[in-house]
Amino acid sequence: MRFGEGFRGDKVHKAQKNGAAGAIIFSDPDDIARDGTDQSHVYPNTIWMPNEGVQRGSIMHGDGDPLTPLYPSKKEIFKSRTIEQVW
Secondary structure: OEOOOOOHHHHHHHHHHOOOOOOOOEOOHHHHOOOOOOHHHOOOOOOOOOOOOOOOOOOOOOOEEOOEEOOOOOOOOOOOOOHHHHO
16 A cells, blocks of 8 residues: 555554455655656655665554553563454
């Protein structure tokens, strides 16, 4: 699915609710390289992302480990819920 507008976590959550087993989110070149993808029109020559560039980010609403919200992700921390319960 296109990254486009909105929070990526909302896109994945909606896909999951509609039965998706996974999600691939990609950046539309029009959103990240408006002057074209030629080397002279992308980073480091401009602010736009190059062809091989990728966005990074979380799909989680909130801080910390989803299984132990607000606590560090350590093996000795008791997991209070399953991954299915997170959503």
